[in-house]
Amino acid sequence: QQQVKQSPQSLIVQKGGISIINCAYENTAFDYFPWYQQFPGKGPALLIAIRPDVSEKKEGRFTISFNKSAKQFSLHIMDSQPGDSATYFCAGNYGQNFVFGPGTRLSVLP
């Protein structure tokens, strides 16, 4: 029940395209869903996050879509750029209990 599933494992997108990463969770106690971005040689950093009372959150080119009834959420990266090439982790959280998905390696081709 703790698991957060994430797909795809890897993703290749052309510059200017849309990148979509999907996550699903089981634990209904989660009340915060962050996405982290990790560049090679760096630790993960918070990219964008959403709470389950909101169906969508947008920050610049990054949008989270949240479907509470399906227990699914996704990250959309519009106008993907080579600088977006990184590993992305979704997570579910309550209190200080963070459960991360396995990660998606995104490559944006120039």
Add this chain to the structure above:
Amino acid sequence: DVKVTQSSRYLVKRTGEKVFLECVQDMDHENMFWYRQDPGLGLRLIYFSYDVKMKEKGDIPEGYSVSREKKERFSLILESASTNQTSMYLCASSGPSPAVSTDTQYFGPGTRLTVL
């Protein structure tokens, strides 16, 4: 600017050695975490601490221990390193309240440990 630092970026140890990984944060955060990161498995929580001298087991504590003598410092100890502990180790901190689930975790750059 927030900062979490880890004592080493790369570390090579031999089987059976005692290994210390150090983490320091400068944000006065109450909460600190140790994760290991392995391909395809994401981040798995080893231990966390919500206060000085307090610690809680995470999902995979076997073979590890931790120490938190000061608020800013959280150490991960491998009492007798084994080859299956070869991994990337990430430290994180967050604050100030365990009840506030919107706390952001700030991560250090990681320590890549190889056990031969």
